[in-house]
Amino acid sequence: MKINYPHGSYFALFLFFLLSTNFCHSQITTAEKAELYLSIKGEITFTFQVKKDSDIQRYTENLSIIHYNSVTKTVKAWANEKQFRFFQAKNIAYEVPKSENEVDAISIYDVSKQSRYASRAPLTFPVNTYPTYAEYAQQMQEFENSYPTLVDKFSIGTTTQNDGKEILFVKISDNVGIDEQEPKLMLTSSMHGDEIAGYPMMLSLINYILTVYNDVGHSDHARIKNLVENAEIWINPSANPDGTYYNDATNTSVTNARRANHNSWDLNRNYPDNVAGIHPDGNSIYELETQYFMTLANNNHFVISANFHGGTELVNYPFDNAYATTVSHSEDPGGVGPFYAHPDTNWFEDISVEYATHTQTDANSGSTAGAPYNYKPSYMTDDDDSYYKLSPGVTHGAEWYRVYGGRQDYMNFYQQCRETTIELSDTKILPESQLDDYWYYNRDAILDYLTQGTYGFTGVVKDAGTSNPINATVTIVGHDGYGSHTVTELPQGDYYRPIEAGTYDILFEADCYQSYTLTNQTIANYETKLLADVFLTPIAGSAPVNITPSNVSATTASVSWDNITGATYDYQYRILGSPTWISGSNASNSIALSGLTQSSQYEIQVRSLCNSNTSPYSSSVLFTTTAPPPCTGNLINSFPYNEDFDSGIGDWVQGANDVPGSNYEDWTLKSGGTTSNGTGPNSGYGGSGNYFYTEASNANTTTNVGQNVSITLISPCFDLTNYINPTFSFYYHMFGAGMGSLSVEISTDNGSNWNQLDASGNTVTNTPILNGQQQGSNAASWLQQNIDLNAYSGLFIKLRFTGTTGSTYISDMAIDQLNLSATLNSFTPVADCRDISITLDASGNASITSSSIDNGGSAGNLSIDISSFDCSNIGTNNVTLTATDPTDSGNTDSCVAVVTVNQPAAPTGLECWETATFNNTTCVWDVTGSQPAAPTGLECWETA
Numbered sequence: 001m002k003i004n005y006p007h008g009s010y011f012a013l014f015l016f017f018l019l020s021t022n023f024c025h026s027q028i029t030t031a032e033k034a035e036l037y038l039s040i041k042g043e044i045t046f047t048f049q050v051k052k053d054s055d056i057q058r059y060t061e062n063l064s065i066i067h068y069n070s071v072t073k074t075v076k077a078w079a080n081e082k083q084f085r086f087f088q089a090k091n092i093a094y095e096v097p098k099s100e101n102e103v104d105a106i107s108i109y110d111v112s113k114q115s116r117y118a119s120r121a122p123l124t125f126p127v128n129t130y131p132t133y134a135e136y137a138q139q140m141q142e143f144e145n146s147y148p149t150l151v152d153k154f155s156i157g158t159t160t161q162n163d164g165k166e167i168l169f170v171k172i173s174d175n176v177g178i179d180e181q182e183p184k185l186m187l188t189s190s191m192h193g194d195e196i197a198g199y200p201m202m203l204s205l206i207n208y209i210l211t212v213y214n215d216v217g218h219s220d221h222a223r224i225k226n227l228v229e230n231a232e233i234w235i236n237p238s239a240n241p242d243g244t245y246y247n248d249a250t251n252t253s254v255t256n257a258r259r260a261n262h263n264s265w266d267l268n269r270n271y272p273d274n275v276a277g278i279h280p281d282g283n284s285i286y287e288l289e290t291q292y293f294m295t296l297a298n299n300n301h302f303v304i305s306a307n308f309h310g311g312t313e314l315v316n317y318p319f320d321n322a323y324a325t326t327v328s329h330s331e332d333p334g335g336v337g338p339f340y341a342h343p344d345t346n347w348f349e350d351i352s353v354e355y356a357t358h359t360q361t362d363a364n365s366g367s368t369a370g371a372p373y374n375y376k377p378s379y380m381t382d383d384d385d386s387y388y389k390l391s392p393g394v395t396h397g398a399e400w401y402r403v404y405g406g407r408q409d410y411m412n413f414y415q416q417c418r419e420t421t422i423e424l425s426d427t428k429i430l431p432e433s434q435l436d437d438y439w440y441y442n443r444d445a446i447l448d449y450l451t452q453g454t455y456g457f458t459g460v461v462k463d464a465g466t467s468n469p470i471n472a473t474v475t476i477v478g479h480d481g482y483g484s485h486t487v488t489e490l491p492q493g494d495y496y497r498p499i500e501a502g503t504y505d506i507l508f509e510a511d512c513y514q515s516y517t518l519t520n521q522t523i524a525n526y527e528t529k530l531l532a533d534v535f536l537t538p539i540a541g542s543a544p545v546n547i548t549p550s551n552v553s554a555t556t557a558s559v560s561w562d563n564i565t566g567a568t569y570d571y572q573y574r575i576l577g578s579p580t581w582i583s584g585s586n587a588s589n590s591i592a593l594s595g596l597t598q599s600s601q602y603e604i605q606v607r608s609l610c611n612s613n614t615s616p617y618s619s620s621v622l623f624t625t626t627a628p629p630p631c632t633g634n635l636i637n638s639f640p641y642n643e644d645f646d647s648g649i650g651d652w653v654q655g656a657n658d659v660p661g662s663n664y665e666d667w668t669l670k671s672g673g674t675t676s677n678g679t680g681p682n683s684g685y686g687g688s689g690n691y692f693y694t695e696a697s698n699a700n701t702t703t704n705v706g707q708n709v710s711i712t713l714i715s716p717c718f719d720l721t722n723y724i725n726p727t728f729s730f731y732y733h734m735f736g737a738g739m740g741s742l743s744v745e746i747s748t749d750n751g752s753n754w755n756q757l758d759a760s761g762n763t764v765t766n767t768p769i770l771n772g773q774q775q776g777s778n779a780a781s782w783l784q785q786n787i788d789l790n791a792y793s794g795l796f797i798k799l800r801f802t803g804t805t806g807s808t809y810i811s812d813m814a815i816d817q818l819n820l821s822a823t824l825n826s827f828t829p830v831a832d833c834r835d836i837s838i839t840l841d842a843s844g845n846a847s848i849t850s851s852s853i854d855n856g857g858s859a860g861n862l863s864i865d866i867s868s869f870d871c872s873n874i875g876t877n878n879v880t881l882t883a884t885d886p887t888d889s890g891n892t893d894s895c896v897a898v899v900t901v902n903q904p905a906a907p908t909g910l911e912c913w914e915t916a917t918f919n920n921t922t923c924v925w926d927v928t929g930s931q932p933a934a935p936t937g938l939e940c941w942e943t944a
């Protein structure tokens with residue numbers, strides 16, 4: 001039994017486990033082993049088989065897939081406890097390899113436990129031990145204390161466990177306190193807390209850089225001096241110390257190191273992902289450690305980065321979430337993709353091969369004879385994408401297997417940092433006796449990798465007016481995509497663009513500046529090319545264009561215009577001819593105006609503000625507010641509209657003079673049952689609240705409408721101007737043997753004329769939508785009636801209930817829970833035509849598409865009524881272009897273009913005796929004429 005239990009409690013737990021189950025170790029079932037690991041580490045690494053490669057996609061959201069062997073169809077996965085329960089529920093057989101879940105404390109530690117509790121900092125170098133957290137923190141401080149002009153040590157945040165551990169960095173550079181015109185290069189290790197070969201290695205590296213920089217006679221001095229004086233090196237040895245020192249209250253032992261952070265989340269699945277979305281791991285938050293790195297990357301532009309892991313030995317380059325090739329991926333049999341390669345794939349492949357090859361050489365034989373370490377013949381030779389690019393020790397992420405939420409893709413796609421994932425050791429937690437070896441395998445490769453971040457195009461971008469450095473985007477024309485462009489960083493305005501050798505056009509862009517392209521810039525590999533300062537001219541301030549009013553009503557209007565990147569806007573508007581403008585400012589390129597005067601022509605102007613430049617106002621664009629609604633009373637113009645009468649009659653009104661004579665003539669508001677037996681509901685819809693009903697008891701002047709009379713209840717004015725697909729619905733209760741009928745009527749002229757509706761919204765005559773008894777008892781449920789009002793989209797309407805009581809008092813009909821729903825018609829199709837000329841081809845035919853006559857301003861799905869032309873169309877033709885709202889086929893706009901059809905071009909290359917004549921019937925050029933016969937009777941000295 002080699003699991004090391006640093007605390008009595010865990011050891012006791014394990015003993016209890018053994019005793020209570022009465023198993024000896026070898027008899028523990030796989031499930032029991034899983035429980036044991038979950039109890040000790042809160043996470044588990046396990047393997048299972050899939051039938052086919054594509055099956056692993058089913059697990060990526062709920063597990064971390066950490067390896068997949070497509071030959072044996074074996075998935076190696078990691079899960080926290082919650083994720084593992086999800087997996088267990090699927091009843092899939094699994095294995096729990098001991099080597100993936102236990103480390104052998106006796107074999108990893110060279111240093112006795114006693115000395116481990118006494119501080120060993122400052123450490124000795126190269127670091128041949130796993131320091132305690134305290135030793136690590138003290139050593140990081142020691143670097144700064146010993147080299148104050150070269151080292152800045154800082155924390156980017158306290159870990160989730162919040163027991164004093166921090167995410168520590170050292171920044172190394174000459175003039176470290178100043179942000180110089182130098183590329184920022186980053187190394188970070190062990191975000192997976194149990195992949196810690198890189199952890200002591202980073203400490204050794206920091207020490208090596210500092211000592212060699214100060215040793216001018218050292219054989220490596222020139223390379224180190226170049227890096228320290230021409231770059232900033234940011235190194236984070238331990239990105240997840242909570243995971244590394246898991247289950248050790250004193251943070252001294254890595255024996256229980258685990259992958260996850262303190263909250264049991266895999267940090268390398270916790271980043272926003274451009275393919276899988278903002279929380280691809282199902283965690284609703286970004287863990288603190290993730291947030292710290294995101295903030296760091298937001299505030300600093302890192303040119304190149306390496307993210308050190310373990311578990312295999314290779315360099316993995318982006319993207320992890322998208323295939324680089326469209327060749328069949330058995331993991332993705334439907335070919336869903338996405339498929340795209342990082343534009344700098346060749347560069348990534350090259351620097352990755354350089355890294356892997358360098359480590360292979362140093363691991364095989366050492367860079368110096370008799371080097372003080374043990375060789376490893378097959379180091380860093382895993383190749384998991386050999387079908388894609390055969391390069392031992394290097395793999396394209398997704399061509400191996402896809403990962404979502406990883407930091408590498410986040411840094412590349414969102415932060416323009418060229419980050420790779422370097423897997424340092426097959427064994428995640430190396431025995432301390434091997435730490436020196438792996439340091440020497442990787443030392444020179446890491447330094448050359450960092451140096452790659454100093455190559456490429458570099459320079460600064462400034463304001464042409466003030467010469468101040470500015471934030472700008474630097475894009476390789478025709479090359480960049482998926483975040484591969486770079487950006488300048490203030491205060492220097494400097495940029496760095498490592499790139500494969502070639503000749504490139506470089507586009508410089510900044511908000512509120514004119515763009516500039518530097519053409520034909522040639523660069524070699526391993527070259528740093530300092531380009532002349534680029535001065536961008538501020539946009540002098542151009543007035544916004546395409547100012548477009550929309551959704552104009554009686555009192556409101558929306559106005560939008562073309563966006564100017566980086567600009568804000570002022571606007572002013574007034575009734576045409578008014579002496580005073582109403583003005584305002586707006587950050588975006590659209591505004592909603594309200595409080596306008598109906599039936600008035602307005603003018604509006606807009607200007608842009610960019611930096612300190614303000615454009616003139618645009619010329620006026622006119623729009624006219626609509627007439628007052630053709631409806632009086634309350635106006636309802638936002639939907640859905642609901643009325644349950646629980647607060648009274650609301651916006652509805654009783655019809656006037658419904659019943660001739662002096663009888664009561666209104667609908668009655670009521671809760672609970674009605675007054676008569678054998679009719680009416682027991683309660684309002686849903687069991688409580690008010691409803692309106694017709695009290696059909698013998699007519700009186702105060703409460704009862706009596707029999708065989710019609711009374712009405714009239715709606716407010718519904719403004720459907722900007723709406724489509726309106727539907728009206730209500731609940732009714734019509735129980736009573738003498739039940740009459742209920743009609744719903746509509747008016748589009750403020751109630752002057754009413755038409756009965758059926759359920760489809762058609763107008764009908766003398767056909768009430770509900771006729772006679774509809775329920776069998778007072779207690780029967782209310783029923784719902786829908787009426788399609790699509791025919792009234794865009795109009796002002798009023799609705800009216802007419803209740804007609806039957807011939808007995810048992811005719812209490814009730815209505816409740818009214819609803820009018822409609823969809824805001826935000827899309828305005830636009831057909832924008834242009835006239836064109838076309839020429840028939842040699843066979844007498846020609847065809848066009850909708851885009852042929854689209855003048856560029858069309859919006860919507862475009863179609864044309866004539867697309868093919870022949871001889872019969874020579875001359876002018878009217879072609880209608882129709883733009884259709886993609887969500888409403890009835891919402892269209894159209895225009896007519898004149899298409900002038902020309903006869904086919906005359907044939908060329910005719911012989912001098914040939915004549916071409918256009919045949920209007922066959923639509924082709926007829927060529928006539930033949931070569932005259934050669935003259936006869938020539939004399940022997942003559943030639944024809």
Ligand SMILES: [Zn+2]
Pocket residue numbers: 192195268309310311
């Ligand atoms: Zn890892």
